[in-house]
Amino acid sequence: xxxxxxxxxxxVMVMALSRALLGPTIxxxxxxxxxxxxxxxxxxxxxxxLFGRPDFLDIALVYALINFISxxxxxxxxxxxxxxxxxxxx
Amino acid sequence: MLLLLAITALAIAWLRxxxxxVMLAGIYGLLSASFFVSVDAVDVxxxxxxxxxxxxxxxxxxxxxxxxxNEQTAYRRPLISLLLVSITGAALVxxxxxxPAFGSADAPPHNHVAVRYIEESPKEIGIPNMVTSVLAxxxxxxxxxxxxxxxxxAMGVLGLLFTGRAASPGSATERANMYDxxxxxxxxxxxxxxxxxxxLYVQFHGEYGPGGGFQAGxxxxxxxxxYAMLFGFGxxxxxxxxxxxxxxxxxxxxxxxxxxVVCLLSGGNFLDYSQLLPDPLVGRHVGILVIELGVxxxxxxxxxxxFYAFASATVNSEEVA
Amino acid sequence: xxxxxxxGVSVLCLGTGIFLLVSGGxxxxxxxxxFSRMHAAGVTETLAASLILLGLMLLAGWGxxxxxxxxxxxxxxxxxxxxxxxxxxxxxxxxxxxDPDRNETS
Amino acid sequence: MLxxxxxxxxxxxxxxxxxxxxxxxxxxxxxxxGLNLFxxxxxxxxxxxxxxxxxxxxxxxxxxxxxxNPLPHVLILTAIVVGIATxxxxxxxxxxxxxxxxxxxxxxxxxRDLEC
Numbered sequence: 262x263x264x265x266x267x268x269x270x271x272x273v274m275v276m277a278l279s280r281a282l283l284g285p286t287i288x289x290x291x292x293x294x295x296x297x298x299x300x301x302x303x304x305x306x307x308x309x310x311l312f313g314r315p316d317f318l319d320i321a322l323v324y325a326l327i328n329f330i331s332x333x334x335x336x337x338x339x340x341x342x343x344x345x346x347x348x349x350x351x
Numbered sequence: 352m353l354l355l356l357a358i359t360a361l362a363i364a365w366l367r368x369x370x371x372x373v374m375l376a377g378i379y380g381l382l383s384a385s386f387f388v389s390v391d392a393v394d395v396x397x398x399x400x401x402x403x404x405x406x407x408x409x410x411x412x413x414x415x416x417x418x419x420x421n422e423q424t425a426y427r428r429p430l431i432s433l434l435l436v437s438i439t440g441a442a443l444v445x446x447x448x449x450x451p452a453f454g455s456a457d458a459p460p461h462n463h464v465a466v467r468y469i470e471e472s473p474k475e476i477g478i479p480n481m482v483t484s485v486l487a488x489x490x491x492x493x494x495x496x497x498x499x500x501x502x503x504x505a506m507g508v509l510g511l512l513f514t515g516r517a518a519s520p521g522s523a524t525e526r527a528n529m530y531d532x533x534x535x536x537x538x539x540x541x542x543x544x545x546x547x548x549x550x551l552y553v554q555f556h557g558e559y560g561p562g563g564g565f566q567a568g569x570x571x572x573x574x575x576x577x578y579a580m581l582f583g584f585g586x587x588x589x590x591x592x593x594x595x596x597x598x599x600x601x602x603x604x605x606x607x608x609x610x611x612v613v614c615l616l617s618g619g620n621f622l623d624y625s626q627l628l629p630d631p632l633v634g635r636h637v638g639i640l641v642i643e644l645g646v647x648x649x650x651x652x653x654x655x656x657x658f659y660a661f662a663s664a665t666v667n668s669e670e671v672a
Numbered sequence: 673x674x675x676x677x678x679x680g681v682s683v684l685c686l687g688t689g690i691f692l693l694v695s696g697g698x699x700x701x702x703x704x705x706x707f708s709r710m711h712a713a714g715v716t717e718t719l720a721a722s723l724i725l726l727g728l729m730l731l732a733g734w735g736x737x738x739x740x741x742x743x744x745x746x747x748x749x750x751x752x753x754x755x756x757x758x759x760x761x762x763x764x765x766x767x768x769x770x771d772p773d774r775n776e777t778s
Numbered sequence: 779m780l781x782x783x784x785x786x787x788x789x790x791x792x793x794x795x796x797x798x799x800x801x802x803x804x805x806x807x808x809x810x811x812g813l814n815l816f817x818x819x820x821x822x823x824x825x826x827x828x829x830x831x832x833x834x835x836x837x838x839x840x841x842x843x844x845x846x847n848p849l850p851h852v853l854i855l856t857a858i859v860v861g862i863a864t865x866x867x868x869x870x871x872x873x874x875x876x877x878x879x880x881x882x883x884x885x886x887x888x889x890r891d892l893e894c
Contacts, residue, residue: 262683266724269690273697273716280700281378282362284685288706288763290374294711295755296700298404299748300693301381305388305396305726306744310728312391318740319553319561320388320397323570324381325744326546327405329579329751332378333535336762337580338412357791369807376811383818395854399821402862407814410805410862414869416874418807432801440794447786469888481848486855497856511870538754545747565859569870650859657866664873 263311270304283344291335373411380404393561394482397553401569409576413661439645468617483563487639494642495607502604507652509597512660539581546574554647555640564643568650575655584662593659596652603649610641678730685727692720706763710756717752721745785826792819794814804884810865817861824850 274297282295302324309317362375380403387396486494554567579587614620628634692715699712725745732738792815799812801843807809 262686266686266690269693273693276697276701278358278378281375282358287370288759289709290371291759292706292713292756293393293700293708293711294374294377295752295759296717297378298381298722299717299752301385302744302748303721304385306725306728306741307390310731316561317388317393318737318744320384320393320400322549322744322747323397323400323553323566324384324404325551325747325751326570327400327573328381329542329755330405330573331408331753332755333539333577333580333758334409335374336758338416344729357788361795369805372808372811376814379815379818383822386822387825390825390829392828392851392854395821395825395851395858397860398855399818402858403814403818406862406864410866410869411811414807414873417873432798436794436798436801440790443790443793444787447790482851482855485848485852490852493856497859500860501863504867506869508870511867511874534754534757538750542750563855565855618884653863657870660870662871 263307266307267311270300270307274300274304287339289344291332291339294335295328295332298324298331302328367465369415373415376411377404377408382409392565394563396478397566398569401566401573405573406569410657410661413658417661417664425593460664480561483639483643486558486563487642488635491611494646495611498604498607498646501602501650501653505600505656508657508660512664526646534671535581539577543574543578546577550647550651552575554643564646565650566644567647569654571647571651572654572658575651579662584659588659591655593656596656596659600649600652600656603644603645603647603652606645606648607642610645613640678733682727682730685723685730689720689723689727692716692723696720709759710760711762714753714756718749721748721752740743786823789819789823789826792816792822806875806884807869810868810872813868814865816863817857821854821857824854 277293277296278298279296281290303319305317305324309321320327380399384396384400384404387393387399550567550571552563553570554564556562575587575591578590628637696705696712696716699715700709703709703712722745725741725748729738729741729745796812796814796819797853798808799815803809803812828847875887879887
């Protein structure tokens with residue numbers, strides 16, 4: 262049963278990756294990174310169970326944390342560069 | 352898994368827009384970390400996730416904010432370099448033909464040195480996580496060198512970029528987008544204590560599960576950077592002063608070195624913890640714990656200092672530009 | 673008996689989790705517009721993730737493992753909606769605003 | 779013989795992509811990303827050397843017989859942290875170059891260097 266979950270996760274990750282590659286706007290790419298991060302968290306948790314080593318879950322937690330911070334960082338950067346180009350923001 | 356890695360790498364090569372390249376570098380870091388997990392490299396996956404997918408894109412973005420996003424020049428002489436690259440690639444592939452199969456148990460590296468460490472380390476040092484035991488005890492002198500490397504890197508970045516003028520909390524950019532982060536600020540107020548607590552958890556259970564000084568330091572720094580991003584650099588610098596951080600980075604290295612000297616004084620050679628306490632096993636435990644603490648403090652303060660340096664560079668160049 | 677029941681429920685959770693996952697993934701690819709894609713991604717992130725984690729929790733049974741899984745579940749449930757909120761806000765701020773009177777998405 | 783070596787070939791492919799980026803791309807930041815790509819492929823190479831099929835992660839647990847080799851993990855742990863330290867330094871240098879020369883593209887840098 263767990264292997265089916267792993268395969269499904271890999272399929273969705275490939276989809277998110279393809280969205281990241283061909284996404285027209287920047288926001289598609291950020292969205293794809295966000296989805297990708299969450300799926301990696303799930304993948305690690307399931308792989309941890311598959312190998313019977315439950316101490317993998319710390320890594321899954323770190324993934325979720327890092328994913329959140331990088332998405333916020335990217336958005337913060339993106340707003341910051343908008344301010345600079347437009348001079349003053351609305 | 353590796354196929355995904357290869358695709359991302361090729362995409363990065365092909366992309367022109369730097370911003371997208373940095374995003375893909377983040378995905379690449381995540382992918383390589385999940386590969387490390389599937390190959391049982393637990394600690395390495397931890398560090399690669401925290402560093403490769405966490406701090407690296409943040410630093411690149413901070414640099415991109417200064418340097419501008421688009422890449423003007425076209426490729427230069429692509430064909431010749433493509434030829435050169437494929438020749439070196441072919442030579443390397445030839446080199447791997449007689450390597451042992453992936454994961455074969457009887458390969459040469461496994462049955463000489465590793466066997467001794469796998470058998471002896473639980474008995475000698477008594478902690479389950481062999482990677483930390485080797486890192487902190489057998490090879491602790493190299494780890495000392497590494498901590499010094501991180502410290503000097505932080506000092507180098509400070510020397511290059513940090514002009515000391517902290518961004519005043521009320522400056523234009525701070526107030527400008529203060530209003531639109533209401534939801535983010537509330538959520539991060541809840542999350543940041545959790546993150547810092549998790550960093551301490553990682554720090555102190557490095558012996559029993561994946562974790563240790565480096566990972567804890569990086570997670571701690573990531574928590575502070577999140578705070579700085581959302582609440583503006585002025586307030587962040589008021590909360591965690593750069594001067595305090597410089598002292599902290601130095602005293603992390605100091606803790607590490609002083610443990611070594613204490614072992615020297617109490618009769619053993621440098622960094623041999625069994626001399627610390629009458630009972631050698633407990634002495635080693637204490638030694639490793641203190642070492643990890645020193646490493647954690649240095650790495651955390653070094654990362655935050657580097658981020659402050661980048662942030663203050665953006666603020667200054669904005670006034671200049 | 674209880675073990676069998678637990679096993680059955682966890683398989684059920686994992687099954688629906690996978691179904692939602694794949695449908696969200698397909699949605700991510702096929703929807704024309706950024707905001708509709710964000711909706712599709714949101715489905716996979718919150719519901720599918722919590723279902724799969726729930727399935728794992730049932731498998732794990734009581735103990736430290738279940739607690740860690742609960743922690744991860746809570747963390748994802750807090751962070752991913754905030755992240756998509758921030759993303760949507762900056763998308764609107766960045767000039768990609770969907771003007772309400774346009775009913776059909778171009 | 780073929781399927782086992784698949785791992786090493788992918789590593790070489792990644793290494794060559796990073797190498798290619800460093801050679802061809804003019805932009806300094808892009809070169810740094812290429813360098814990071816190259817570095818990560820070396821890490822993957824080391825770790826895949828240390829894997830023992832059927833062995834589990836090198837944390838001592840009851841009922842686990844064979845372990846993967848913990849030594850490359852220690853090596854790579856140090857290498858990752860040193861890698862991020864050097865990348866941070868390199869980025870600081872790129873920013874200073876940007877302030878001094880006003881550009882980050884390699885050709886313009888050379889021309890401006892020749893002028894002054």
